[in-house]
Amino acid sequence: MFTQAWKNRSLIWQLLKRDVQARYRGSALGLLWSLVTPIVMLSIYTFVFQTVFKSRWSDSSGETTLSFAIILFLGLTIHGLLTETLTKSPLLIVTNQNFVKKIVFPLDILSWVTLMSGLFTFIISFVLLLILILFELKTIPLTALLLPIILLPYCILLLGVSWLLAALGVYLRDIQQITGTLATLLLFLSPVFYSTSILPAQFQTLLFLNPLSYVVEASRAVLIYGNLPSFSGLAIYSLVAILVAYAGNHFFRKVKPGFADVL
Template sequence: METIPLFLSLTRREIIGRYRGSVLGIFWSLLNPLFMLAVYTFVFGTVMKSRWTVPGQQEAQHSTGEFAVILFCGLIVFQFFAEVVSSAPGLIVANANYVKKIVFPIHILPMVSAGAALFHAAVGLVVLLGFALGVFGHIPLTVILAPVVFAPFIVLVAGIAWILASAGVYFRDMSQIVVPLVTATLFLSPVFFQRTSLPGWLQPWLSLNPLAIPVESFRNVVIFGVQPDWGSFGYYWVAAIAIAFVGYQFFQKTRRGFADVL
């Protein structure tokens, strides 16, 4: 039980420390995604004229503003994934002083990173709901399911973070490998396109992307007012728990050699 207060304290320090000394402070957690949203909306919404077929409609007919809101919803999910996974390989190396403290539970460090990323996702969700209300004129009641569809995603990302955090101690090039993989995951996920825009034979394979089901489910409940595919959601929970279990066991097995390497 003592781990929980420690986790909350470290998460708070992580959030505050990231913006300490900057003029705008925590507002950067809002400005950065908004800037990227503006760029992506211009490229995909204005130049390439990408559109979504909203559930219940036959054609993809909506404004650039509506497209921006739909896009921002997917980017919130991606930013959480990118923030945790990109920092994981260097997490233990950057906190080597904790490794030599026998009583310190270093396995919570990836969770601290996830906690800080979750805070930023929550800030993004609040902004998203404000935009959605202004553009669509309402917020669907299904938004209360947002934490439900996000929960297995957090579990899965934690498992990946444990694996990468441990591997990064022994293989320092891991950080260089992860960054392009995270970018590829973005462009191969349904953040910028719909699953239905792919050939029929390719659509089921999209679910192998860890972002696919969370992005689609989060968008459905927050923007479209549609409940997620509970069947796919159930399979995702099973996969998330399995990856988290494997990741945690891998971390615990390999942590014994951290002090020698660091």
Template sequence: MTLILSLIRREVVGRYRGSVLGLLWSFLNPLFMLAVYTFVFGVVMKSRWTVPDQPNAQHSTGEFAVILFCGLIVFQFFAEVVSLAPGLIVGNTSYVKKIVFPIQILPVVSAGAALFHAAISLLVLLVFAYIVFGSIPLTVVLAPVIFAPLIVLVLGIAWTLASIGVYFRDMSQIVAPLVTATLFLSPVFFQRTALPSWLQPWLSLNPLAIPVESFRNVVIFGVQPSWAALGRYSLLAAAVAFLGYQFFQKTRRGFADVL
């Protein structure tokens, strides 16, 4: 654990090493992202969010921005880990050749760094949520519970992609558009209820759907998540993580030969 925490710290600090503002970029980046998406979707496209249980009422542009940002935090965590996964082993060949180094922790380190940025974004979100809505619901304490199965799922995907990326270098090019598609096909920019009724259940096939909706409910709307859906998602996440780790451990034997 000490090694993992040390590597996460090095990853976070190293990302901003040499920049004038340093770690301040951790706050500025989510603010910039919030401003851009709010302008595009809230001002230009005039997208709005329907108030729960009030189908004829819509949230204001400011409220829509906060709701949108909430979903983007979940996506950014997912995207950061998954996008980097195919190049994790290729980019750390020195670790592969060290027999004593546990290379299986590299995806964990990547997820830890992404989780740090998600936590910073959450702090920014809570500040804006308090300004716009006037309060922060007590259900916000459930945010870690919502993120836990997503972290497990992402680790399983990262282990798998990291292994494949060693043998198939084009994987990074394939993952990039898939991550973008995952964003626009998830309920980040739209509500599930905006879809035709026959299509709504299929939205849950998107790995971000349940985390985004659950995270938004507990952080913004003060609503309990669907525990049944979250339970099924957790079981799936555990299975993906287990299979991903096993796949990584079996394929790692050839890493040194390929690299």
């Protein structure tokens, strides 16, 4: 799964640059849209959930609008990476038919490009998040150094999902319609807009079947609260992520010979 990406790292880099440039080509603000969009969405969600619905993350009287926004923004940023993978992957092969029919091309790396493109947007939003944390908390917890080991299995999981959806998207065009709804469903069935502590114990267990839930909770623990994540949970999540990535890659390679015939 990974040697193919390493061998073609220069090609992945070129495709990534092309993807990012194409996304903002012709727009007046250009790359600034990657910063403006999350700020606008954060403002809207914060207003709706805290001002309209009177939501509070905790019973603490010291909770401010900014602290609520930080907790919310981290969850939305992590979900954004999932959304980009789910919505773009089903069309990866369909929209790159020239790579399938005309030249010998390592189609596997298109999922890497999709993941890294999503990470580009994630990093920009994450820098904004760090600024907000510094402004509100005046410091960043030392446990924040553990964030990469939480996000790594999440990225591996998304990579496997991308391979699976890219392959299925060739044969089942309805996949594109399903994934958009699925992304929204996973958003509201994860602790992005609410704390898991408000749910009954049995629902908390079900909630963590959502691939977003552990990552969101563990990321908040290390980045905002300064707590250690559940390492047993991280080990289980990592194992599942590797299995999903392997299964997705295996399925992609197995059905890849039929792409040219279908397209």
